[in-house]
Amino acid sequence: MMGERRVDQAALFYTFSLEDHVPANHLLRSIDRFVELEGLRAHLAPFYSAMGRPSIDPELLIRMLLVGYCFGIRSERRLCEEVHLNLAYRWFCRLGLEGAVPDHSTFSKNRHGRFRESDLLRQLFDTVLRRCMSEGLVGGEGFAVDASLIKAEANRERSVPGDPGLPPEASSRAIDEYLAVLDDAAFGGATPVTPKFISPVDPAARWTAANKGPAFFAYATNYLIDLKHAVIVDVEASTAVRPAELTAARTMIERVQDKHDLHPDRLAADTAYGSAEMLEWLVNDRGIAPHIPIIDKSGRTDGTYSRADFSYDRAADLYRCPGGKELKQYRRAFRADHPDTPPDDTYRYRASKIDCDACALKPKCCPNGPARKVTRSIHEDARDVTRDIARTDAYVTSRRERKKVEMLFAHLKRILRLDRLRLRGPCGARDEFLLAATAQNLRKMARLIPIQTSPVPV
Known part of the structure; x- marks a missing residue:
């Protein structure tokens, strides 16, 4: 009915x-x-x-x-x-x-x-991080760092050439922020290279084609995470160039130690962080083991000997070639003292022309030169430490755990829908990245720490 x-x-x-x-x-x-x-x-x-x-x-x-x-x-x-x-x-x-x-x-x-x-949003992020630490979700032993590009709120079709710069009558909040960070190491001071195009509405956004597709304006969000449960321990906004990402990584590592007394034993990252200067800073300045692939361009593809085929004698400060001959920096005494650090941060070790002329390995060693020369960075000791770490099982584990930061970026863009910024300027990017990282840490705690329910009386 x-x-x-x-x-x-x-x-x-x-x-x-x-x-x-x-x-x-x-x-x-x-x-x-x-x-x-x-x-x-x-x-x-x-x-x-x-x-x-x-x-x-x-x-x-x-x-x-x-x-x-x-x-x-x-x-x-x-x-x-x-x-x-x-x-x-x-x-x-x-x-x-x-x-x-x-x-x-x-x-x-x-x-x-x-x-x-x-700076309320930074304080909010730090408050949530301290709660993660008190709940035992931060181990503090292994960290990972990486950066991801986020599209800026700027139309690529309305860009202007980067060389002439902005018109003198241009004025907006985003432009004022751009002028304020021209000397900032994470933005304008990151690289002297002038971008090909700039956006009049958000000139601090960087024109980039790093995603192997059509170029666009973007900022970079930098994450420093703890590898125990992939909790974000720091986040930093920067321009979308590699030197700015390295600067942001240093800033975050220093900040978490100053604010939260977190000092990791090891840091996992991809090859972008494997520069000699970065490895030197990690090994000698911070005492952190770099689980990072080295940027090494010393290998040769023409079949001749590479630098790896030469053995370095640290005590005598010289190289020995595959034929057993010595390569030295200096072969005679100088009246004036030479500077300890070369202008280009690279030492040069040269073999004797007499040794090379009489060597049967010369066609495979230096066929186009009178004598062989080997270069060595002033940061090569830190690179050697990194090479030794790369042969350990812990390095293999770190390379696998580093993918946790990539998963956080995927969650940021797919679930939280932050694949494009809504706010403009460096301050707008910083605000959005801080709030998104805070939300990710809150969701992490909600998932890992269940609600304690009272037992139902029988």
Whole structure:
């Protein structure tokens, strides 16, 4: 039998609890255990006026931003609509059923003002990281570092040539940020090479074709992760060039030691971090074992002997060729002292022309020259240490574990939908990368640490 037609009648009283309507296994319920915002008001207090009408609760704004980045809601306008309609979002944001959702423009006002002035998003990231450490998710022994390109909010079709630079009348917040970081080692000071094109709306974004496809404007997000559970221990925004990525790696390693007293025994990375200067810094300055492939261009493809075929005698500071002859830096005494460090950071060891002329191996050693020459970097000792590490089983393990950082980048782009930036300028990129890394760490804790449920009485 067909039921009666239901007529909607408003009741005088309702008994409704948001707590009862958020499932026990909801992601936000798991994340809420690790969101610690007790010190937020004290941190922001100096950036609010003592008079005037009350502002929007900053804790509400931060909780809404966390919802947006945890669930890949890229638009703040849409985020306000979702929080208004979704009961779980309202519960997480402490809004209740009748709480008013702030206007989307409130986020922009606070972001460009007190949030950046107080470095609030960095403090939020550090607070979540400290919670990860207290929960035992950070081992602190092995780290991995890598960078990934994120497209900037800049149209490649509206680019201008890089040589003439920006028109003098150009003015915007992104341009002001670009001018402020012209000498920054992670942005303008990373390389003297002038980009082929620049974007008038975001000139700090770098024109790059590193993905082997059509060129685009991009920033680089740099992750330093702990290999125990792939927790992100630091994140840094930089321009999309390799020297900037190396600078960002150093910055992150130094910062986590200063802020969180984390000093890894080993660092895993790809070949981009295998430069001689980087290995020297890791081995001798920081005492970190580099589990990194070396950038080595000394091999030859014409069938003649490479530098690896020559043995180095550290005590005598000379090389010996396959024929047993010595290659030295100097073969006579000089009146004036020679500088200890060559101008190009490269030592040159030369064989005697008399030895080479009489050697039967000359056609395979130096067929086009009078005598053989071998170069050695001033950082070669650190490279030798790295070569020795590459022969160990621990190196093989580190190379496999390094893929965890690649998985985080895939999660960032596919699940959190941060394959393209929404904010412009270096500060906008920094804000988005910090919030996304914070969301990833919160989701990590929610997945690895289950909610303790009380036993059901029998």
